[in-house]
Amino acid sequence: MSAKVVICCGSGGVGKTTISAAIALKWALEGANVAVLTIDPAKRLADSLSIGELTNQPRRVPIEQIQPQATGKLDALMLDARATFDDLIKRLAPSEDVTQRILSNRYYQFASGRLGGAHEFMAMEKLLEMWQNGPYDIIVLDTPPTRHALDFLRAPGRMSRLMDKGVLRWLVMPAKKGGWRALELGSEMVSRVLKKLLGEITVTEIAEFFDAFRDIWDGFHLRAQRVTELLADPNTKFMLVTTPAPSARREALFFLDVLQSQQMPFGGFIINRHISPPRHELSRASLPTDGPLPEERWEALCQSIVNATHMRSNKAIMHAKAVDTLRAAGPTGAPFWLVPEQELDLHDLNALASLQAALPGAEI
């Protein structure tokens, strides 16, 4: 059976990377063979997973440290877009010559790490590679912040359009006769304007890259199609991670719109850093009249406690409203998970595992 794919999306600073790692850890502790792929080069994630360094290749997380009899496994990886792109080209190229022509192209070298959408597309490529070849039951993907994650949903289609042979005609052989007569006049103008704006050498280098790429285009296109299918597979779930903050919520809803318009399977909302109301109301009368401090100091101290409780109540009320707003805006019956705000930093495996109860089970 093929692996389930769980993709965590959300705006920056909502704790997406931590939530992705905690979900993956939970499922591994429950016995599944899990991989977590992160895009965010956060050194601390490696620390909290008790591995020295995250790389483009799987690193085994020592979950037996917290559960000696664990039967599941957890691998963690961090995307290296350039290495993934190089690997893909080496795999798809029909000959060593084509590989070298692409890898040594100046535009490729310049762009493969930072090409618009390349990072996002390579995340998908890596995911597909792990999905096809990895021994995993579940793959959890941590994505870049929302607006970038959008690129990432569009990446396969965008790459396809870009690699479309039409572009080659326009750039490499704009004047060549073909089935494009009606457009030729325009294409020459496009080519001229581009050269005028970007410079002749640059346009030539870009054209040479696309020309070399033509040889692996079919293989590339097929991969892009597979990714699109994988993203839309009912066995794939997109989890929207947010905090109760309005800006994070807006981003989550924005993303939900995109998911729905692209018919990508939505798995539910994970609301991180949620504060629940204090179980008891506290007023000055609830506290001792006198204490071990001089009267004035004691009053001030008691007032601080009462204020702290009130502040928490107010926050909890705002958070409850935030959850209601999201429930009303989201699809009817959408699953919700509330992850309580952590007072301390999640700095090791035990701390990550402490979130388990609040997170979705592997059956989602």
Added chain:
Amino acid sequence: MSILDKRIIVVTGKGGVGKSTVCAALGLFLAQQGRRTIIAETAGCTAIPPIFGGKARGYKPIPMRPRLHTMSITPEAAIEDYVVQQLHIQALYKLVFRNRVMGPFIEAVPGLHDAIQLGKVFDLERQKDDAKHTWDTIIVDAPATGHGLTMLDAPRAMMELTRAGPVYEGVKMVHNVLDDPDTTAVVLVTLPEVMPLQETIEFYERLGQGRDKVALCILNQVLPDPIFNQDEWDISKSALENHDHPGIAEGVQLVETWLHKVTQQMEAATTISEQLPVPCVQLTHQAHNSEDKPPIDTLANELGAALANGVAP
């Protein structure tokens, strides 16, 4: 030269640290000082208008308060703006850039989106009304640190890619203005917590030569110190815990967390003073009932007072 005299102030920080609120507070303060100020959001974000209770948003500057405007830059609008300026013919823009082939191609030129948005910032800096600058200060609400760095580096990257031609000349001008510490300042916003702080320090280190533009670090959402000291708390705690009320345990726990966070804050301030050789201003955490509308006037006053006190260079 004070940060208050810079023409361009680029504000960045990890996601969720309150960059937009800081931009709004800084913009409001500068406008109150008499400077015509515009807050330019990037990548189509529109977080500023709601802070001032406004609804309208878009690429055209919208007034928020006296002398304070805001606008939202999108790569698409900035590209159109640029190309029309360059080619002088709107119809040609449509022919060349709005067809199914060019769209993906434009998307594929690395750094173009970011460079073109900074190009708009450069335009704002140059813009004049009656021989006077339209804007005294342009505050750029930049993307979060990782992408923020890519964006700041984009004009240089474009220069490296093109090496000649009008785009090269254009991005070179943009680069020169943004790279000049007399014109441009970078403000880093962070929180007194381990992760955002670490990311801020990493960002500063990765800036390399660009570090000379970092003029200020803002430690946001700092909790006020408790009015009692640790010793007083220690002797009071057991007296409280012996008192019979069901809510006390939770109340005590809240104070303990607060004390813990205050300690963490002090450590954060020390870390900043040791590892970030730039002035640092603290903004107090504001309890408020509407998260969409932080008490922006209070924050502007606090920030202004700190800056006027000579905290900034």
